[in-house]
Amino acid sequence: MANTLDFKQMEQWGLNDYAQFFDESHKKFGQKDSELYQNVKTQFNAFLQLQNTPITSDVAAELLSAGQKLADACSAYIEAIGDRRVYTGTGQKRVEVIKNLPKYFQNLCSEKQLERLREPLILNANAGKTLNQLNIEPAAHIHEAAFENQVGGNASERYQVTYQDKRGFFTPKEYVNDRPAVIDEMVNAERNPDHKKVLEANKEFLKENAEGFQAKGVDATIRNELDLMKYWVSLPENTEAEVEKKKIFARLITGRKEDGKLAAGRFDNMKKLIDSYRADLEMLSDADRKDTIKEGNTFRECLNAYRDSNDYEPLSKCSEMIAHYAETRKPSREALEGIEAGKTMFERYLYESAAVAYNNNWLEAYQNKKQLLVNPDVYEKAMTIMKKANMAALPLSSELGEMKEGDELSGRNVASSRMAEFLGVGNLLAHSEKMTVQIGSQEVEGCFMEFAEGVDLRNGKDAALEQINQIRFENSPGFIRDACNLEVLDYLCAQADRHGGNIFLKLSEPQADGTREILGLQGIDNDLSFSSFSKYYPDIPIAMKQGQLQDLCFISENLAKNILATDRSRLQFVLGDILREDEIDALDIRMTQMKDHIRNNMIQVKDDEWALDRDPSRKLEQALAADPDKLLRYQQGVRSLNEGLNPDLPQKQWIHKNSDVGDEIQKAQERYRSQQAERAAEAVQAQTPETVEREQVQPERTENPAANRQVVRESLNMWLKEEARSKGGPKAEMPQKSREIELGAHRRGPRK
Structure with a gap:
């Protein structure tokens, strides 16, 4: 009852x-x-x-x-x-x-x-x-005391944390927004009244600079400070727009860095040139000084010595290349990080040490920034505001698809991780899940991403570089399996930011010959994914380096099976709490396109068949022999993958992920060998103090025309090579030793 x-x-x-x-x-x-x-x-x-x-x-x-x-x-x-x-x-x-x-x-x-x-x-x-x-634990929840340290992410700020014995990053929810709105919001939220007053007075400056970081950039391949200085001097100052452009480029060339030594060296050289011109100005009469400044000749006199030397023509040629490069190329990640690290260093020095070189109008513009530049606490807050404003607006770029203002970024890491696990390839991405952090009386929602497995190809530590230097770069079965499957996954997720720098490599222990095999890979930084494309992924500009559908040839048998069994209702269930309806619609369209491509064009590979053409028995090739169309597709796919191993082949518009990884390996191995050479030289010098003593009395490089000419020649060779490579043409002339280093930096497979 x-x-x-x-x-x-x-x-x-x-x-x-x-x-x-x-x-x-x-x-x-x-x-x-x-x-x-x-x-x-x-x-x-x-x-x-x-x-x-x-x-x-x-x-x-x-x-x-x-x-x-x-x-x-x-x-x-x-x-x-x-x-x-x-x-x-x-x-x-x-x-x-x-x-x-x-x-x-x-x-x-x-x-x-x-x-x-x-x-x-x-x-x-x-x-x-x-x-x-059911007895499911609540979603991850930690206290802010668990934060270990803060680091910069791709589109967000991150904090290293440990959760249930798993180490990783917590990323607070970040929303796509335009830069001015983010700056207004962050300045208004400042709690220190004195700092807020300074930031309020400089909001326009912050907005202009934050936009400058995204709008202009120089690539990390520009290495010669004299070239940069020469180009900077050549910029006109006839209009406000030209003056603003010149100021932006000044921030770029002083802020961009490849490492601390290079940044410090460039800044020291800039200061010497500024001081030289400042001394010349102080020797002039007041009237002459005003005329010199009025004509916009700031810093020109300091380069007269270079103009009179034999270096002038080569420098002019370099300047033309730099100007072309800065206008036509996108800034590299290293360039953006460098800009962010050194933003107003140049202006701070000018304000504190070389203000005499500016007329009253220019000084007035800097007066408003004085407190911002000289107060370290306010300065750091300003840098953080500009960085976050720039990062918040980054996905609005047309190159990144159709993300909208208000779209949340950190959840896309979670969505990508779920998608990989749903399709049975969770090993391809670092696991991510929702997390809440208690900060004071507030709860901050975000994403927890576990540390990736493997070695970071951009890790500059000795142990990591030594492992990377031992890599035998070839299409090993585990590597090519994961690379091909990741191409499929990135296509489905509309991943707009996959490159060699956010792929970790799983390596074997050193083998008998001292080399390591690549066993697999794992992707990180998936917050720029799942934009709401109305069609499918080939509509993304080729520059984003993600695969066009027709370029995808090989796929694991199990992954293909799981994709073919998926329908929209399952996508809605797995991702419906993160993505909008139109984003799931776009994903469903990409999924449909992928299903058709799998059925009609792709080769499904069993776990023990990923050696492909390196399998002595050629069992996969033999199994396809009965179907001429599939056999031809197999041969085309193998040829395309092997092209990614050969640096001398002109690159197509789109390259496979194995080529992206190969480029990162090559750069890391060159860094390692350069470090080893420097340390060996330092060890030799430490044992021969007489040599060091003799070197100390040698004139500086800027006073040695022959040395300067050699630097310029090397820079020219580098630029010519870069231009030729970008056009798919032959390499420029360069020293034989440099060619040997470039071509022998790591082992590549044969051209097929």
């Missing part, structure tokens, strides 16, 4: 109590119930039937869907009642039950952590259990 329902204790009711209420109500009123009330009962019963059903992905999706449909049905019923007075006791109880029912389901979802069933790893761990048997 059923218990008598206690309506005064309705907040303590369970699922069976609500079931008893609806059952008794049906027996009493039957078909007399309104249509809206009947819908509430229907949706409740749909959920009730699922409580003892073993959990699968479909059942989990139905549970969440049924709960939402029930909440909607209750809302519709209550809205229809409105402010009408309900006279009968039965009617009043019914209204109270239906008002309370959504709260009950909300508490049930929270208690059972039903939303976490969207996460493939959580779903797999609870497969086969019933609703009552």
Whole structure:
């Protein structure tokens, strides 16, 4: 016999109590119930039937869907009642039950952590259990005390944390926004009244500079400070726009750095030139000095000595190349980081040490920035504001698809991780999940990304560089398997920022010959993914280096099977709490295109077949021999992958990920060998103090025309080589030793 329902204790009711209420109500009123009330009962019963059903992905999706449909049905019923007075006791109880029912389901979802069933790893761990048997831990939650240190991410700030013995990064939620709006918001949020006053007075300066970081840039291949200085001097100053451009470029050439020594060296050289000109100015009469400044000849006199030397023509040629490069190329990640690190160094020095070189109007512009530049605390806050403003606006670039203002970035890391795990290739991306951090009395939501497995190709530490130097770069089975599958995954996720710098390599132990094999790879930094493309991924500009559909040839058999079994409802379930409907629509379109491509064009590869053409038995090739079209596709795919191993082949518009990785390996190996050579030279010098003593009396390089000419020649060779490579033409003339270093930096496979 059923218990008598206690309506005064309705907040303590369970699922069976609500079931008893609806059952008794049906027996009493039957078909007399309104249509809206009947819908509430229907949706409740749909959920009730699922409580003892073993959990699968479909059942989990139905549970969440049924709960939402029930909440909607209750809302519709209550809205229809409105402010009408309900006279009968039965009617009043019914209204109270239906008002309370959504709260009950909300508490049930929270208690059972039903939303976490969207996460493939959580779903797999609870497969086969019933609703009552679920015991899922809440989403990650830590205290700010767990923060170890702050680091810069791709589009966000990150904090190193440890959670449940897993180390990784926490990234607070970051939203796509335009730079001025972010700057206004951050300045308004400043708590220190004195700092806020200074920042308020300099908001326009912050907005101009933040935009400058994205709009202009120089690539890390520009190495010669004399060339940079010469180009800077050549910029006109006839209009406000030209003056602004000149100031922006001054920040670029002083802020960009490849390492600390280079940045310090360039800055020292700039200061020497400034001081030289300042000394010349002080020797002039007041009238002459004003005329010199008025004509906009700042710093020109300091280069007279170079103009008179034989270096002038080569420097002019370099300047033309630099001007062309700065206008036509996009800034590299290193350039952006360098700009951000050294932003107003040049201006600070001018203000403090060389103000005499500016006229009154220019000085007025700097007066407003004085407190910003000389107060270290305010200066650091200004740098942080400009960096975050620039990063928040980065996804608005047309090259990154159709992200919109207000789109959240950190969740896209979580979405990419879920997508990989859902398709059975979770090993391809560093695992990411939602995380909440308690900061004071506030809770900050964001993303926790575990540290990637393997070695970071841009890690400059000795141990990492030594491992990278031991890599035998070839299309090893594990490497090419992961590279090909990652191309497919990045296509589906509309990943707009995959490059060799955000791919970690899993390496073998050193083999008999001292080399290491690449066993696999893992991608990181997926916050610039899932933009809302109306069609599919080939519409992204080729410059983003992501695969066009026709270039994707090989795919793991299991990955292909999982993709072919996917439909939109499953995508909605896995990603519906992160992505918008139009973004899921775009993903579904890409998924449909990929399914067609798999069926018609791709070669499905078993786990033991990834040696491809390096397999002595050629078993995959032999298995395809009966189908001439597939055999031809296989041969074309192998040839395309092998082209990525050969640096002398003109690069196509799009390259495979193995080529991206190869470029990063080459750069890292060159850094390692350069470091080893420097240390060997230092060791030799330490043993021969007489040599060091003799070197100390040698004139500086800037006073040695022959040495300067050699630097310029090397710079010219570098630029000519870069220009030729960008056009797919032959390499420029350069010293034989340099060619040997470049071509022999790491082992490449043969051209096929």
